[in-house]
Amino acid sequence: xxKYYDVLVIGSGPGGEKAAVQTAKLGKSVxxxxxxxxxGGAGLHTGTLPSKTLREAALYLAGFKQRAVFGFEHxxxxxxxxxxLMHKKSEVIRQHTAVINDHFxxxxxxxxxxxxSFSSPKTLSVERDDGSSFLLEGSIIIIAxxxxxxxxxxxxxxxxxxxxxxTILEIKDxxxxxxxxxxxxxxxxxxxxxASLGVKVTLVERGPRLLTxxxxxxxxxxxxxxxxxxxxxxxxxxxxxxxMDDDSRVVTHLESGKIIKSEKLLYTMGxxxxxxxxxxxxxxIVPDKKGLIPVNGEYQPRHTKEQExxxxxxxxxxxxxxxxxxxxxxxxxxxxxxxxxxxxxxxxVPSVMPYGIYTIPEISMVGATEEDLTSKKVPYxxxxxxxxxxxxxxxxxxxxxxxxxxxxxxxxxxxxxxIICEKASEIIHIGQAVMNxxxxxxxxxxxxxxxxxxxDAYKIATYNGLNRx
Numbered sequence: 439x440x441k442y443y444d445v446l447v448i449g450s451g452p453g454g455e456k457a458a459v460q461t462a463k464l465g466k467s468v469x470x471x472x473x474x475x476x477x478g479g480a481g482l483h484t485g486t487l488p489s490k491t492l493r494e495a496a497l498y499l500a501g502f503k504q505r506a507v508f509g510f511e512h513x514x515x516x517x518x519x520x521x522x523l524m525h526k527k528s529e530v531i532r533q534h535t536a537v538i539n540d541h542f543x544x545x546x547x548x549x550x551x552x553x554x555s556f557s558s559p560k561t562l563s564v565e566r567d568d569g570s571s572f573l574l575e576g577s578i579i580i581i582a583x584x585x586x587x588x589x590x591x592x593x594x595x596x597x598x599x600x601x602x603x604x605t606i607l608e609i610k611d612x613x614x615x616x617x618x619x620x621x622x623x624x625x626x627x628x629x630x631x632x633a634s635l636g637v638k639v640t641l642v643e644r645g646p647r648l649l650t651x652x653x654x655x656x657x658x659x660x661x662x663x664x665x666x667x668x669x670x671x672x673x674x675x676x677x678x679x680x681x682m683d684d685d686s687r688v689v690t691h692l693e694s695g696k697i698i699k700s701e702k703l704l705y706t707m708g709x710x711x712x713x714x715x716x717x718x719x720x721x722x723i724v725p726d727k728k729g730l731i732p733v734n735g736e737y738q739p740r741h742t743k744e745q746e747x748x749x750x751x752x753x754x755x756x757x758x759x760x761x762x763x764x765x766x767x768x769x770x771x772x773x774x775x776x777x778x779x780x781x782x783x784x785x786x787v788p789s790v791m792p793y794g795i796y797t798i799p800e801i802s803m804v805g806a807t808e809e810d811l812t813s814k815k816v817p818y819x820x821x822x823x824x825x826x827x828x829x830x831x832x833x834x835x836x837x838x839x840x841x842x843x844x845x846x847x848x849x850x851x852x853x854x855x856x857i858i859c860e861k862a863s864e865i866i867h868i869g870q871a872v873m874n875x876x877x878x879x880x881x882x883x884x885x886x887x888x889x890x891x892x893x894d895a896y897k898i899a900t901y902n903g904l905n906r907x
């Protein structure tokens with residue numbers, strides 16, 4: 439006999455968790471089906487939180503911040519192990535898992551461990567580890583199964599030398615050299631982390647630049663600081679073969695003829711959707727070649743069946759870009775509000791959302807880039823502030839990078855904010871709030887910030903921009 443719920447959520451990552459909690463807040467019954475024995479998804483266990491925790495541990499242990507503030511050298515002992523560095527990671531995962539379980543318990547959300555697949559448009563079959571199975575029926579079904587690292591058959595992944603973004607967290611000792619394949623978010627973040635620990639990193643990117651979706655000037659600044667950390671960048675390069683030599687080193691042959699040898703290699707060229715086991719074809723939903731689910735503006739999957747499937751939604755990494763925990767959570771909240779036609783204020787959808795990239799230093803952005811506005815022929819102006827001229831940056835040692843404001847030249851509407859500095863992902867929200875409320879750049883000229891603070895960079899950038907008019 440089937441058990442009925444108003445909403446069934448497949449996956450307990452950031453998007454699935456937020457969708458379930460929002461459902462409960464609307465007074466509806468909800469169950470979350472999670473194939474793993476723990477909740478939280480890849481974002482908690484192999485992605486967002488572990489990598490960011492490792493980043494903070496690396497900055498502290500390598501003396502990065504101490505060097506900037508006090509001017510002395512600090513070298514991480516070579517005998518240090520990643521196991522020591524990841525101790526904090528394990529604590530963060532344990533504590534946040536407890537937080538998520540508490541959220542589910544307090545909101546009367548059922549957690550069902552097992553592998554879900556579609557039996558019909560409104561029915562899921564759930565298979566437990568012991569082989570038993572049962573059926574669940576839901577008026578609304580939300581797919582939040584996330585992604586996993588892409589592992590091409592021609593790449594000889596192993597447990598010791600050649601890794602993806604999941605297995606790199608399992609290595610025990612710091613290598614002296616590392617090759618990173620892929621200049622996207624994951625590749626750039628890990629390249630910076632390991633370089634800060636004294637590892638000689640070579641990053642290979644097939645395109646002409648890193649982080650193609652980000653503002654070009656900000657990325658150029660990041661490239662400068664990456665080179666300062668000793669990272670060797672190989673752009674416009676395509677990998678031909680990857681193999682092991684007789685000395686147990688990873689040998690990467692590039693199409694250009696270059697050869698890179700390193701103790702370890704991290705492959706970060708793309709991720710694939712966790713959709714194969716869902717049996718989506720039985721209800722007419724066809725994932726793309728990467729296993730991602732194409733959706734419309736309301737996150738409803740495109741399908742080939744004649745019957746209506748408007749009760750099914752897909753959110754988070756499984757639908758593709760931007761594949762961030764923050765946006766996945768907002769998508770989870772949004773689809774539940776759409777499904778039940780909620781009119782209350784808590785379901786208002788923000789006009790813009792920020793992106794955070796945890797390189798060293800961080801990058802964060804909200805709104806349009808110069809490239810976007812140029813292609814659309816929008817008359818804009820730019821104001822910038824270097825953190826080397828911000829008093830709080832000099833005090834705290836956060837002197838790397840810049841804050842960039844893009845605003846309409848005629849209306850002065852704030853169109854975009856782009857930041858590279860060690861606290862970029864924190865202070866971006868000031869610009870985000872002004873944009874969400876339709877504010878103008880004049881706001882930063884007139885507002886009073888605490889002094890000294892990093893936020894004062896907004897005022898400096900504003901005066902710089904207004905002086906250009």
